[in-house]
Every structure is written in C-alpha cells, then in structure tokens.
Amino acid sequence: MGTMDDGRRKILLDIDALKCSYGADMVLDGVSFSLHAGEILGLVGENGAGKSTLVKCVMKLVKPCGGRVVCDCRVAAIHQEFNLVRDLRVYENIFLGRELRGRCGLLRRSRMRRLAAVELEKLGAAVDPDAKLTDLSISERQMVEIAKATIVDSAVLIMDEPSTLLNAEETGRLFAVMRGFRDAGGAVIYISHKLGEVLAVCDRVAVLRDGVLVDVSPSGALTPVELAGKMVGRELTCLFPAKLPPAEGEWVMKAEDVRAGAAVRGVSFELRRGGILGIAGLAGSGRSELAETICGIRRMTGGTLRLFGRAVKITSASDAAAHGIAFLTEDRQESGILGDFTVAENVTLSSLRRYLSCGFIRFGRENAAAADYIGKFGVKCRGTGDLLRNLSGGNQQKVAIAKNLDNRPHVFIFDEPTRGVDVAARRDIYDFIHDLAASGVACLMICSDLEELLGMCGRVMVMREGRTAGFLSGGELNEQEIIYLATGVER
Amino acid sequence: MRKIFGVLGPWLALALLLAVCMIGEASFRNPMNYVMLGRQAAYTGIIALGMTLVIAAGGIDLSVGSLFALSGVTALELAPEFGGSPGIGLLAAAVLAVGAGLLGGAVNGALVAVWKVPPFIATLGTMSIFRSLGLYFADAGRVAADNPAFSLVSGDVTIAMLVGFAALFTVMLNLTAFGRHVCAVGSNEKVALYSGIHTGRIKFMTYLLTGGLCGVSAMLWSARLNGISSSGDGMGYELDAIAAVIVGGTSMSGGRASMSGTLAGVLLLVTISSALVAWGVSPNLQNTVKGAVIIIAVLFQYKKGVGK
Ligand SMILES: Nc1ncnc2c1ncn2[C@@H]1O[C@H](COP(=O)(O)OP(=O)(O)OP(=O)(O)O)[C@@H](O)[C@H]1O
Ligand SMILES: [Mg+2]
Secondary structure (H helix, E strand, O other), X not given: OOOEEOOOEEEEEEEEEEEEEEOOEEEEEEEEEEEEOOEEEEEEEOOXXXXXXXXXXXXXXXXXXXXXXXXXXXXXXXXXXXXXXXXXEHHHHHOOOOOOEOHHHOEOHHHHHHHHHHHHHHOOOOOOOOOEHHHOOHHHHHHHHHHHHHOOOOOEEEEEOOOOOOOHHHHHHHHHHHHHHHHOOOEEEEEOOOHHHHHHHOOEEEEEEOXXXXXXXXXXXXXXXXXXXXXXXXXXXXXXXXXXXXXXXOEXXXXXXXXXXXXXXXXXXXXXXXXXXXXXXXXXXXXXXXXXXXXXXXXXXXXXXXXXXXXXXXXXXXXXXXXXXXXXXXXXXXXXXXXXXXXXXXXXXXXXXXXXXXXXXXXXXXXXXXHHHHHHHOOOOOOOXXXXXXXXXXXXXXXXXXXXXXOOOOEEEEEOOOOOOOHHHHHHHHHHHHHHHHOOOEEEEEOOOHHHHHHHOOEEEEEEOOEEEEEEEHHHOOHHHHHHHHHOOOO | OHHHHHHHHHHHHHHHHHXXXXXXXXXXXXXXXXXXXXXXXXXXXXHHXXXXXXXXXXXXXOOHHHXXXXXXXXXXXXXXXXXXXXXXXXXXXXXXXXXXXXXHHHHHHHHHHHOOOOHHHHHHHHHHHHHHHHHHXXXXXXXXXXXXXXXXXXXXXXXXXXXXXXXXXXXXXXXXHHHHHHHHHHXXXXXXXXXXXXXXXXXXXXXXXXXXXXXXXXXXXXXHHOEEEOOOOOOOHHHHHHHHHHHOOOOOOOOOOOHXXXXXXXXXXXHHHXXXXXXXXXHHHHHHHHHHHHHHHHHHHHHHHHHO
C-alpha cells in the first residue's frame, strides 16, 4: 500500500479506533496510533492497562470488537509469557513452525543450527543452539524467545516486556539489536515497566491508561517521573521507601559454605531478624540456585544451614514451608501460580491449613483473606473468584507475593519480586517488603536491577561463579563496587 | 453463572435424554426401569468416582477393570477360609475385597508417586498383571460365592453405595484440602510442589482410593451374581470409567474436576445403552453411539473453554 505520512516516512502499522473486551469490561477502548518505519515506539501503562491485549490484537490472537489494524508487512512478536517447547532444543525452538526444509522436505538441521547460533551471537547470548531448553536459565530462555522473533525477516517487531529478566548488560545488547533493526528501516514497539530504559531507547512513547491512549510524545521531552505521572494519572514522588536502619535483631538464618553441585560452590551469609540482604551477581552466578538450595528444591551437597541457631536439613519445598521459609520464584508461570485456579485459591495454596475447620475449607474466610490482599496490593481483577490466567502479568505477580505471604514466613526469599510490575505498584511492593522486614521477617532479595537492590537493601552479598565474592554495606554499597565484585575485575 | 452451567451441563444432557426416551419408549415410563439403570451404573460408577480424582491430579488408571476382577476373585477364594456363619463369610469377603483393592491401588500409587513411572505405562503394566493374577488364582474360571448371606446385598444396597460414595467424594473434592491439592497437582505439579504440597502423597492417595473403590464395586458385583468370573468380569471398565469422567466435564489434562458430573456421565452412558437396546439397535452399533457421545461432550466443553 505504501501510505506516506508527511510525505516522508512509511506507515508500517496503523491502528484505528481499536476496541477489545473480555466479556463485559472494555480492555481497549478506541486506541489509535500509527507506527512509522525507522522508529522505536515505547508503550507504557499500569498493570492491566491493556498493553498485552493490544499486542494480541495486532497478532490476531484475540478478536477485537471494533476498529481496525492495518498492516501489510510481516510482524514478529515476543509475548509476555514464554512460548517455548520445553523438550525441544534451542535451535528447534527458534525455528519452530518455520523450519527450513531442503529437497524432499527434509529438515536442514545444520543450516538452522548455524543461523540460530549467528542470531544468538548478535544478541550476545552465550547459549548453545543444541542445548535442551530445560537446561537453560530463565534469562537464557528469554534470549531464545527474543532470537525467535528477531530471526524472522519482519518489518515490525513487537516486544512485550522482554527485559524484565535481563541484567543491564544483556539489556544493553538487546537495545543495540533494536537500534540496528530500526536503522535498517524496521519499526519496533517496546513495552516495559522500566521507564528509564524506555526513555533511553525509544523515539516516541505512547501511554495507555485503562484501555485509552492518553498520550503520545517524543521521548526526548520526558523524564521518568513525568512519564510515571502520565501512566497513573497522578504525581509520583520517590520510588523507594526510606531505608531501614541496619538490623540489630537476632540471627535468623546462617548459611555456612553451602554447596549444591556445580551451581553453588560455597556460599556463607547471615541473616538477621528484620534485615533485608540483597544478593547481586551476573547471570549464571548461582543466585537463584542458592535460593532453590535453601528451599530444598535443589539438593544441598555440602555445608550447613542454621535456623535460629539450630542446624536444619531441608530436603523438600514442604520442609521449607514448615520451617517458615517462603520463596517467590522468578518464573511465576512455571512455579509460582496456578492459572486454572481462582485468585482466592492461589492465595491460600500453601497456607490452606489455616482455613480449615474440622477438615473443611472455610470459603468465607478464604475469600475474605484474598479480598484483603486484593485491596492491599491493588490487584486488578473482577473478584476473588477470577481465574488467575485472566489477570494481566503484573497482577499475577502480586497474587504470587500474596500467596507466599499468607504462609506467615520467618524468612522470605524474593527472586525478582517486581518482575513485570508497574511503577506505582512497585512502590507498593517495596513498601510492603519494607514493612515486612520492619515487622521482623528476615528478607533475602535477589534482583538484577541494581537500582532496586541499592534502593531496598542495607547490605548486599555479591556472588561470582557460585561463591560469595563479598559483602557491601554503608558507604561501599554502590553500583561500581557491586560490578567490581561481580565480575572479579581488579581495580 | 458459567460455573453453574458447567456443573449442570451433564445433568441437563441427562434430563434431555431421559425426556426423549420417555416420549419414545414405554419401558422408560416404568419406575422399575430406573432401579435397573441405577444398579447397572453403580459398578462402573463407583470406580469412576476414584478415576475422577486420579484424572484431576493429572494421572490415569487403566488397571481398574483388572483390579476389579482380581479383588473379587481374592475375596471369594479366601473368604471360606474364615469359616463360620454366612454373616461372617460376608464380612470377611467384603474386607478382603476392599483390602485387595487397596493393595492393588497402593502398587499403582507407589509406581507413579515413588518410582515416577508415567501413569499410563505403570497402570498399563498392572492392568495386565492384575488380570493375569486373577486368572491364575481362579484357574481362569468363575469363582462362586456359595453364601446365602450374599443375597442381603440387594440392588438397593448397591444404589445406596453409589449415592453414598458419590456424596462422600463430592465433599472430599470440593470442600477439603485434599481435594484442593489434588486439583493443584493436576494443574501444575511444580507449582504445587513449590507451594509445599506433598505432591507424591496426593498422587498416591488418588490411586489408593481408586483401588479401594474397585474392591467395593467387585464385592457388590459378586454379591449380585453370586460369584465373579476371572476372565470376563471388569473387562473394559477402565474405558467406561474414563468415558464417564470425560463426559462429566473433568479436564483430561488435570486441574479441573466435577464429581457430580462424573455421576451424571455414568448415568448418561448407561441410559444410552439401555435406550439403544430398547429401540432394537444392533448391539454391534452401540459402541459407535457411545464413542460419538464422548466426542461430542468433549467438543462441547472445549468450545465453552475457548469462548470464555
Ligand atoms: N483471557 C482473559 N480473560 C479475561 N480478562 C482478561 C484476559 N486477559 C486479560 N484480561 C484482562 O484485561 C486487562 C488487560 O490485560 P493486559 O494483559 O492487556 O494488561 P497489561 O497492560 O499487559 O498489564 P501488565 O503490565 O500487567 O502485563 C486486565 O484487566 C486483565 O484482567
Ligand atoms: Mg502485559
């Protein structure tokens, strides 16, 4: 078609008065904008604003109930939830559904393997194209998901929160690939809750609020605070709560030279009542693996773990729960929440014992507890009986936190607690972790976002290659020092 | 609203079918016919209740028909050893049947939950083992009961058992932590495990209970027929039970289950067979109709699932 705008740049994707609803509520209510060749458009909005739904409408996965999407070029998308086949290899996943075939219809494996390797190389991901997907860490899986989209010869690339699991370095490489794509005449829609990143990489930013496009402006004219204000419709001040004074309480957990196979090779730390200990490290430094070991999901092969001064053997997740350890996993889809269950059923999943009387579930109390969390975290849903898979990604994360909390733990391990959560709600979660620590729960916080780590933790343990590389607190606690320790580079 | 429709769906289908039968066929206007139907439904129905739990937890049990025959044979072979009055003989047979069923169920449960054998394969294996053990103990023949007390277990008792167990299992599935955990394991085992649920124990229990119900059903059957055949009885029960569970709206991939749906499913399938007989449809065609009903039921549920 070749519509021209201003007689200069081609419009690749034109969305006109798009409306979409699930049942009675309007999720998108007359959204119009166009995407030009050679631009990166940021799309931001609160949890449940309708960003992912917009992507699904463009990809024709959801049928809009009004308006049009005009597009006559190829569109590739990375969806918020993973769409990878666990039992296939990396290159097979990357070429899933568009396998290269030679004569007689046979697969051209070596060529696919080579192309996959080139694509991963471009993204700077050290992933073997022959690796089984189950052997990859979650950030490596995210890289595979990205490669699966960028390898398509498309003109428009849509990315729904691709960077939630990536650290600064990986995100930087992703941005380089996006810019290269733009400069070659493509267009990108980039969705993220990390507003600083959005402003850094995007040319224009569109803001969605409750299904309505409230603003589209060039990113140069905006600051993250202004953008956050546009998203939530009110002024947002400081992102982090005031730091807690260093914890002086009793020791709750002591790890002495904890080991687990090749992933964790000697980690020692002490966790005080009311303290928040951050854990930093590069991808593959064994942070999540350490958390899994503490929680009995990974077998501990050496060292000791003490709780309240007593050595404990934790060999299963139920042991950990019984000892009062809660674990918010980084992969909520796989190990955090049940999509088939309602909000209330998810909230009480590990604490159901408390809602029984004479062996029967007290539904009234269960619903009241769930309603309480919905209010406290501002979970956007139709009620406690809403199925979790009908909630937006960020709202699912809030329910996952509520679930762990409801078990009333002594030790709470957060692995990427604000993954996919919008700015306003992120502040709520920070406040909440803060209050939790103040009430005496010992918190362990794993986080790839250094700003978040520095904002929340009074003490940070840096890990390198499965070992404790050092502790930082007070004046030494800054981004530079963390990076020095994490990479092991001598100053 | 949708939830209510989901629960009532199979019952509405049953009501519709009965209405059609009543209009078209005089025998369906006779109340005695329903007692007959209920009795016929009971043997597979009781087993299907357990199967609902197994499937809701993401498993499958193919061995129920063989275990049914094996526990019946065990009970009738060993009960006379206890001698005594007919009453004691009846009691001994009942205990033995349920005990043998539980033991068989425990074997299935251990294979799946402890040794992590995929359920389809584990129970395919025990299906053939249980059947062959039954044949061995009974010399491939029929074991007779020879106990006048067996006639105490009438058709009414059978129907009462079905209703009683259905009520018990409905409560268990919907109102207890066990039922909730069964669905959690079926929905996503890893999430259940990470949430501190003893997933192995839950899976074990579903097979154990199903085994016990096979024993109960075998006892009722032997009482009614005064014996049990080691070769023919219980043949194809696994498919009937699974069909009832599916028609009743339980998800084959686990996570969602309806006990009352299963009950409606059993009654629906029995009514269809009985109507086909009454209308003189060739017995060779009966399974065509049954198969079609299963497929239609699933299509209907799938459409509903996507539409929401
Ligand atoms: N399958 C569904 N059925 C019913 N409602 C749904 C479904 N999917 C999404 N919704 C609702 O639509 C709204 C928008 O969801 P969407 O996933 O588009 O939000 P989002 O902007 O991507 O949020 P997030 O930042 O949390 O990912 C939410 O309120 C959600 O509850
Ligand atoms: Mg989303």
